[in-house]
Amino acid sequence: MVNLKLSRLWKMITMTALALWGLADGPVLVTSKMVSSSQQSFRDVKARQDADRRAAEIERQQILASTAAKFDER
Known part of the structure; x- marks a missing residue:
């Protein structure tokens, strides 16, 4: 009986902590x-x-390359 109470008390203290x-x-x-x-x-x-x-x-470079190619065609 005392052992059971100590066990419960220990569990309660542990859980609280x-x-x-x-x-x-x-x-x-x-x-x-x-x-x-x-x-x-x-x-x-x-x-x-x-x-x-x-x-x-990349898009800017492609536009520049395209524009340069068109300029070279003229």
Whole structure:
């Protein structure tokens, strides 16, 4: 009987400690995930901008080449 009560008390203390530890770290984990998500979004936007910039440069070069070819024909 005493063993059962000690076991329950130990479980209660352990669960309380784990819950408090989780609550203490909770805001830090949420903030960390938000920062990580924000950084990933920034990297995605930056990669898209770089891809668009490269595509625009290729298109510009093609237009210049086409214009030069037309000019040479005349």
